[in-house]
Each structure stands twice: as C-alpha cells, then as structure tokens.
C-alpha cells in the first residue's frame with residue numbers, strides 16, 4: 456500500500472519533469488491534461504508552473520535568460 460504523501464510527491468516529480476514541454480506545447484493531450492490537473496490543485500507545482508512560464512515567455516521575448524550570470528550564456 457502506497458501512502459498518499461509518497462504518491463503525491465511522485466506525481467509532483469512527474470509533473471515537474473513535464474513542465475517545460477508543457478510550456479513549449481510539446482506534450483501529448485493526455486500528458487497536458489495531467490499537468491494542468493495537477494497544477495490546478497497543487498499549490499507548489501502551480502507556483503512553479505507560473506514561475507517557469509514567466510521565464511519561458513521572457514526567453515521568447517528577450518532571446519535570452521533574464522538576470523542570468525554571463526557564464527551560462529552560449530554565444
């Protein structure tokens with residue numbers, strides 16, 4: 456029997472692994488639904504998705520990571 460907290464953490468980990476593809480629109484419909492459903496009720500993952508989506512839209516608008524140290528840039 457799996458305790459609910461362990462299961463919850465496993466789902467958080469899976470959701471986070473899918474988040475960047477979710478924001479890039481690279482997921483199949485079933486995975487998209489799973490991410491959307493999880494982030495709708497899990498405050499931690501919901502917050503992470505919002506943070507990540509700001510970063511991703513920043514990337515698209517600026518063509519680079521905002522406020523990143525220059526040694527992480529590829530030129």
Ligand SMILES: [Zn+2]
Nearest residue numbers: 467497499500
């Ligand atoms: Zn979660």
